[in-house]
Amino acid sequence: MFQKVDEPNFIAGEHEMLRFWQAQDVFRKLQAQNADKPHWSFLDGPITANNPMGVHHAWGRTYKDAFQRYRAMTGRKLRYQNGFDCQGLWVEVEVEKELNLGTKTGIADYGIDKFVRECKKRVLKFAARQTEQSVRLGYWMEWDDPAELRKLSEHIGADDVVTLRTPKGETASGTAEALTAELGNPRWGGSYFTFSTENNETIWSFLKKCFERKKIYQGHDVMPWSGRAGSAYSQMEVADGRKLTTHRSCFVRFRLIDKRAARRQSADDPGADAARLADDTAEYLLVWTTTPWTLTSNVACAVNPDLEYVKLRAKKDGALYYFAKDNLEFKRLEKEFKEGFGRPEWSWPEGVGKLKNIAQLFKEQGGYEIEGTLKGAEMIGWRYEGPFDSLEAQLSEGGHPTSDRKANARLVNDRRSAIASDSQTIAATLIDVTKFVEAGGVVGREADSKGSGSAEDIDTLWYAFDQLAMLWGMHSANALEECPRNVTRAIDKFRWYDATLLNLDIPVRRSAEWKEFGRLMEEVDHASVGAECTLSAESVREI
Numbered sequence: 367m368f369q370k371v372d373e374p375n376f377i378a379g380e381h382e383m384l385r386f387w388q389a390q391d392v393f394r395k396l397q398a399q400n401a402d403k404p405h406w407s408f409l410d411g412p413i414t415a416n417n418p419m420g421v422h423h424a425w426g427r428t429y430k431d432a433f434q435r436y437r438a439m440t441g442r443k444l445r446y447q448n449g450f451d452c453q454g455l456w457v458e459v460e461v462e463k464e465l466n467l468g469t470k471t472g473i474a475d476y477g478i479d480k481f482v483r484e485c486k487k488r489v490l491k492f493a494a495r496q497t498e499q500s501v502r503l504g505y506w507m508e509w510d511d512p513a514e515l516r517k518l519s520e521h522i523g524a525d526d527v528v529t530l531r532t533p534k535g536e537t538a539s540g541t542a543e544a545l546t547a548e549l550g551n552p553r554w555g556g557s558y559f560t561f562s563t564e565n566n567e568t569i570w571s572f573l574k575k576c577f578e579r580k581k582i583y584q585g586h587d588v589m590p591w592s593g594r595a596g597s598a599y600s601q602m603e604v605a606d607g608r609k610l611t612t613h614r615s616c617f618v619r620f621r622l623i624d625k626r627a628a629r630r631q632s633a634d635d636p637g638a639d640a641a642r643l644a645d646d647t648a649e650y651l652l653v654w655t656t657t658p659w660t661l662t663s664n665v666a667c668a669v670n671p672d673l674e675y676v677k678l679r680a681k682k683d684g685a686l687y688y689f690a691k692d693n694l695e696f697k698r699l700e701k702e703f704k705e706g707f708g709r710p711e712w713s714w715p716e717g718v719g720k721l722k723n724i725a726q727l728f729k730e731q732g733g734y735e736i737e738g739t740l741k742g743a744e745m746i747g748w749r750y751e752g753p754f755d756s757l758e759a760q761l762s763e764g765g766h767p768t769s770d771r772k773a774n775a776r777l778v779n780d781r782r783s784a785i786a787s788d789s790q791t792i793a794a795t796l797i798d799v800t801k802f803v804e805a806g807g808v809v810g811r812e813a814d815s816k817g818s819g820s821a822e823d824i825d826t827l828w829y830a831f832d833q834l835a836m837l838w839g840m841h842s843a844n845a846l847e848e849c850p851r852n853v854t855r856a857i858d859k860f861r862w863y864d865a866t867l868l869n870l871d872i873p874v875r876r877s878a879e880w881k882e883f884g885r886l887m888e889e890v891d892h893a894s895v896g897a898e899c900t901l902s903a904e905s906v907r908e909i
Contacts, residue, residue: 384504393506396438397446406442408434410507412449412560415493416456423496424503431505447550448500448507452489452561455595455603461485470596483523486546486561490519493557508533510549510556518542532556610712616658617727619650619687620667620750647679651750652689652724661753671743682732691739694725 387393410430413423434444458473461484467473473481494512501509510533521528521542529539532554538545550558550565558565576582590599651667669675676691698721706713728734 380504384502396506400438400441400443403441403443406437406444408437408444410447410449412451412558413496414454414456415450415452415489415496415559416460417492419496419499424499427500427503427505431503434506446506446508447555448497448505448509448557450489450493450496450557450559452486452559454600455592455597457485457488459595461488464488469594480523483543486543487519487522489559489561490515490522490546493559494519497557507557508555518546522546610707610709610715612715612718613656615654615656617724618653618655618658618661618753619685620653620752622649622651622688623749623751647684647686649686650688651748652687662757664752664754667750669742669745671741671746673742674739675742675745676736677738677740678728679735679737680728680731681734686737688740688745689724694723696723698723 408430413419413427434446438444458481461481462468462473465476465481465484467476467481493510494515497509497512497515500507511531514530517528518530519542523543525541527539528542528545529537530545531537533556534554536554538548538554546559546561547563548554549562550556551562573582590604591597592599653667655661670690674691675688676694678687678689678694679685680687700720703714703720722730725734
């Protein structure tokens with residue numbers, strides 16, 4: 367029979383067990399007992415040492431501890447090493463708050479070296495606090511002494527010598543910075559810290575090997591971005607700050623150009639069907655988007671060459687629509703309407719009805735008929751009218767209007783009318799260039815060794831961009847050496863230390879327009895071969 371427990375005091379029982387483990391040195395005895403046993407590898411996913419632990423951290427650590435205890439009881443040797451994540455925006459943002467720094471430029475003004483030291487202090491401070499919390503939780507690891515971690519935190523940035531007592535009982539002396547860089551090494555034991563020299567050098571060594579094996583390349587991607595921090599968000603940061611919201615989406619139709627043109631050209635064919643030639647029916651791609659603000663910069667529609675697309679005629683106006691066949695009867699978010707979006711607080715939003723499928727939408731507007739299907743491969747190369755093709759920016763190569771930049775209007779308009787360029791390539795170049803425009807429209811980047819000056823104002827920057835866009839837009843087999851020498855020197859002036867901004871290996875063509883461009887550049891630069899090329903807003907206006 368078990369003795370009846372009237373008033374259990376769990377807190378007192380936990381403290382009593384912790385004292386027993388410490389007095390009997392149970393953890394060290396377990397390590398010694400399994401020292402020669404088969405190894406069971408457990409790598410602790412590091413907790414961010416940025417604030418005291420939360421309940422969710424304790425929950426995960428309880429599971430980890432249970433796994434390790436089970437393996438130890440079956441006679442396995444374990445590492446017993448906790449990990450602390452020391453890097454990332456979470457730490458930096460908290461330090462920014464402490465120092466009242468509002469922007470990324472504020473960090474640079476404060477001093478990056480001083481800011482990094484403040485981040486290290488914070489990490490050590492909360493690593494000590496989380497160590498105490500984990501010990502209180504009963505989590506068995508080879509822990510650092512929290513007092514020793516706080517000692518390091520207090521002396522970061524100072525040149526005085528500090529003596530550290532390691533988890534394995536050794537002592538080490540040096541500056542706090544030097545000792546902190548070695549935390550977690552096998553000789554000392556204790557938790558590993560991701561800001562340690564060993565960890566960082568291992569990562570750089572790994573990246574170097576990947577680079578040497580051509581596993582790393584430079585490119586562009588779409589990612590969530592913190593404008594204030596000037597950095598991409600991690601997946602965890604995005605998930606942590608996510609909330610369920612509702613937005614209006616819209617269906618847009620893009621009118622096809624080539625289809626009607628093909629019918630008009632067939633009029634010369636004696637065997638052409640008269641009814642088909644008389645058919646002037648508008649034909650459209652049907653597009654759905656949740657981000658309608660991106661339609662102003664639309665340059666293409668994507669199709670899956672292996673997917674089947676339906677050709678649907680609307681009875682309302684007789685227009686033909688092309689879209690993926692599977693989407694006609696697809697029940698949009700049917701599961702989410704019934705079950706929500708995966709979290710208790712993310713139920714289907716109030717006031718939002720069940721979403722209709724495309725077939726229902728057409729039926730409500732008079733009905734439809736299916737005239738056939740085709741593969742996406744048959745649609746590749748179709749041309750369509752964009753939703754905002756009448757805007758000035760859409761009519762300009764590169765996608766930016768020039769009416770307010772009279773200084774280089776003549777050159778830009780000549781180029782745009784004469785050169786068939788890839789608008790996507792130039793748009794990408796535009797993005798690269800504009801990232802160097804700082805507050806107030808002033809460019810402050812210095813040129814490389816081939817040009818000692820820097821662009822003084824926004825007019826000069828846009829003039830340089832037009833030169834870059836021209837190079838990117840020309841395609842032929844001729845080598846770059848055919849460029850007028852002054853143009854090459856002018857481009858060198860705006861290299862901006864960034865290899866992604868300009869790839870001088872791209873071939874260009876020799877043409878009347880290119881010769882004209884070279885003549886204009888000769889008016890800007892009267893220097894001899896090899897002299898430094900100097901561009902300014904005044905030079906631009908002279909053209």
